[in-house]
Amino acid sequence: MDTRERLIESTRELLWERGYVGTSPKAIQQRAGAGQGSMYHHFAGKPDLALAAVRRSAEEMRAKAEGELSGPGTAYERIETYLLREREILRGCPVGRLTQDPDVIADPLLRRPLEETFGWLRERLARVLAEGRERGELASGLDPVATAATIVATLQGGYVLARAAASVEPFEFAIKGVLGLLAAQTTPSA
Amino acid sequence: MDTRERLIESTRELLWERGYVGTSPKAIQQRAGAGQGSMYHHFAGKPDLALAAVRRSAEEMRAKAEGELSGPGTAYERIETYLLREREILRGCPVGRLTQDPDVIADPLLRRPLEETFGWLRERLARVLAEGRERGELASGLDPVATAATIVATLQGGYVLARAAASVEPFEFAIKGVLGLLAAQTTPSA
DNA sequence: GTCTATAATCGGATAGAC
DNA sequence: GTCTATCCGATTATAGAC
Numbered sequence: 001m002d003t004r005e006r007l008i009e010s011t012r013e014l015l016w017e018r019g020y021v022g023t024s025p026k027a028i029q030q031r032a033g034a035g036q037g038s039m040y041h042h043f044a045g046k047p048d049l050a051l052a053a054v055r056r057s058a059e060e061m062r063a064k065a066e067g068e069l070s071g072p073g074t075a076y077e078r079i080e081t082y083l084l085r086e087r088e089i090l091r092g093c094p095v096g097r098l099t100q101d102p103d104v105i106a107d108p109l110l111r112r113p114l115e116e117t118f119g120w121l122r123e124r125l126a127r128v129l130a131e132g133r134e135r136g137e138l139a140s141g142l143d144p145v146a147t148a149a150t151i152v153a154t155l156q157g158g159y160v161l162a163r164a165a166a167s168v169e170p171f172e173f174a175i176k177g178v179l180g181l182l183a184a185q186t187t188p189s190a
Numbered sequence: 191m192d193t194r195e196r197l198i199e200s201t202r203e204l205l206w207e208r209g210y211v212g213t214s215p216k217a218i219q220q221r222a223g224a225g226q227g228s229m230y231h232h233f234a235g236k237p238d239l240a241l242a243a244v245r246r247s248a249e250e251m252r253a254k255a256e257g258e259l260s261g262p263g264t265a266y267e268r269i270e271t272y273l274l275r276e277r278e279i280l281r282g283c284p285v286g287r288l289t290q291d292p293d294v295i296a297d298p299l300l301r302r303p304l305e306e307t308f309g310w311l312r313e314r315l316a317r318v319l320a321e322g323r324e325r326g327e328l329a330s331g332l333d334p335v336a337t338a339a340t341i342v343a344t345l346q347g348g349y350v351l352a353r354a355a356a357s358v359e360p361f362e363f364a365i366k367g368v369l370g371l372l373a374a375q376t377t378p379s380a
Numbered sequence: 381g382t383c384t385a386t387a388a389t390c391g392g393a394t395a396g397a398c
Numbered sequence: 399g400t401c402t403a404t405c406c407g408a409t410t411a412t413a414g415a416c
Binding site for chain 1: 211308
Binding site: 003034035036037038041042 | 382384
């Protein structure tokens, strides 16, 4: 891995652990094993490097979700696969985390990857739910767009509850709860 | 409002806007209209002042929720009242926000109010749901503890989605979605 | 491309006058 | 109780040598 690459990966880790405000160029350089000159040669500064890191994390999150949601099975099964995927719960979501960072939200360039990722995810889940409804797997009264938002929010909020409790338990309850509510929407014959 | 009080209130605002890492003693003093000596007279330092601020925000959040959840109506109605209460959505949750702050989570004293608040809230909601089930208002298959976690997570995750989108829309969808799923658990005769 | 040196500003706090 | 002065390290760069 070359220096530029190590700088991006180190930044991704630090943004995940400490957020944008809590991450200094010096910390990035030390973790990447690079000098200051090296960093400022490859990137214009902290925001530029953060942008490269955020874009990559967003793309990674999207690719994982797409793999699970486009797999085989019923709508419920695909959503279950997505929700029950192994996660580093106490570390939180590397993308969702950044929504709490005022400097990220204030910068349109840095916020855009967050907006695109969660926008895409809600749409993708809504499509899965709509398909399930059309195929008769899910109750006709189910609202795909609203329910998709609920599913994504449950995940993101689950991380919040887990970190508050310093335990994965509330995260797992939240997922279990939303899956239970969704299971009640599946038709017996499907 | 005396100086000590203004320091606490200024800290509450800044923790809400910028988090713990992003809030400096200097910024607190300026917003409170107090000098440095004044702040260090009333509080031992930044962590001590933050603790006072976090405790107050947590208590406020709890008191509001208790008011709504202990009101009249069915279990569904009380939860609906709680979820549809007016909120400053794009500002996020002043308590949940802090779960993303590594220095808060790492300090047991600072994390405790978060743990207590969300722990209490999940229990309180679980009690409302269990009561509803016992009274025959809610389906007997509903899991109170898991569903309570889902409801709190939907709120907290809704804030995440709203900030990512710079719009209240995804928050409102998430709430609408969870209320729809919960409404499907209500018994027709109740 | 990468390094070291330098610098202006901020962060978090202490000391002591008033 | 509140103020100003001071301190030391961290932050976020820029300059220029190699």
